Amino acid sequence: MIADIKAAPGGSFILLHGCAHNPTGIDPTPEQWGVIADVIQEKNHIPFFDIAYQGFASGSLDTDAASVRMFVARGMEVIAAQSYSKNLGLYAERIGAINVVCSSPEAAARVKSQLKRIARPMYSNPPVHGARIVANIVGDSALFKEWNAEMEMMAGRIKNVRHKLFDSLSSKDKSGKDWSFVLKQIGMFSFTGLNKAQCDNMTNKWHVYMTKDGRISLAGLSLAKCEYLADAIIDSYHNVS
Numbered sequence: 001m002i003a004d005i006k007a008a009p010g011g012s013f014i015l016l017h018g019c020a021h022n023p024t025g026i027d028p029t030p031e032q033w034g035v036i037a038d039v040i041q042e043k044n045h046i047p048f049f050d051i052a053y054q055g056f057a058s059g060s061l062d063t064d065a066a067s068v069r070m071f072v073a074r075g076m077e078v079i080a081a082q083s084y085s086k087n088l089g090l091y092a093e094r095i096g097a098i099n100v101v102c103s104s105p106e107a108a109a110r111v112k113s114q115l116k117r118i119a120r121p122m123y124s125n126p127p128v129h130g131a132r133i134v135a136n137i138v139g140d141s142a143l144f145k146e147w148n149a150e151m152e153m154m155a156g157r158i159k160n161v162r163h164k165l166f167d168s169l170s171s172k173d174k175s176g177k178d179w180s181f182v183l184k185q186i187g188m189f190s191f192t193g194l195n196k197a198q199c200d201n202m203t204n205k206w207h208v209y210m211t212k213d214g215r216i217s218l219a220g221l222s223l224a225k226c227e228y229l230a231d232a233i234i235d236s237y238h239n240v241s
């Protein structure tokens with residue numbers, strides 16, 4: 001990743017996932033974010049954050065915003081596109097926000113006029129219903145608190161499923177394979193490492209439906225189904241090449 005960011009022409013836009021990377025579930029550590037920011041700064045690139053899971057990954061809005069805030073604290077110009085589909089359960093409302101941190105009021109005015117120039121001919125005015133729901137929740141301290149607590153609960157549920165899946169894989173698989181990557185990943189997804197043929201086995205033999213790149217959504221998994229899923233993964237991993 002660092003080699004590619006270095007090789008990109010200076011002033012490129014670099015698309016980054018702020019937290020809970022989709023599809024891998026693998027986020028840079030704070031130290032690695034520092035190295036990424038160093039290279040982006042050296043090359044005068046513009047970081048463009050795609051953030052669809054703030055609060056949903058760790059359970060804390062602040063923890064999940066740390067990567068973006070680190071870039072902003074360095075004085076860099078940053079673009080952050082947020083989705084509220086997951087963290088506010090507003091899937092069908094197409095609700096999100098774009099924030100651009102600019103170096104001066106003049107730059108901000110230019111960016112705003114360009115954003116309007118893109119939005120006006122494309123969709124003119126976005127639907128407002130979802131935005132009003134979000135504004136109500138974040139603008140009311142009691143609702144904001146309730147939302148944070150619910151998000152923490154949802155993130156906790158996904159973490160529990162992750163632990164249970166890891167325990168099931170580790171206790172059932174006698175081959176000695178290290179499944180700890182499941183625990184190191186964060187957010188809704190886990191990259192299982194299964195290839196396409198193995199994913200086909202998951203679906204055809206075990207009726208587990210997943211994307212063919214090996215990604216599973218832990219949000220769609222209950223504790224009760226972890227053992228079944230572990231059996232399916234172990235069978236597919238060891239018996240299909």
Ligand SMILES: Cc1ncc(COP(=O)(O)O)c(C=O)c1O
Pocket residue numbers: 017022050051052082083084085091094095096
């Ligand atoms: C990183 C990332 N950005 C954006 C999206 C989509 O967001 P929206 O539902 O607002 O289109 C997703 C997932 O659906 C995602 O994983």
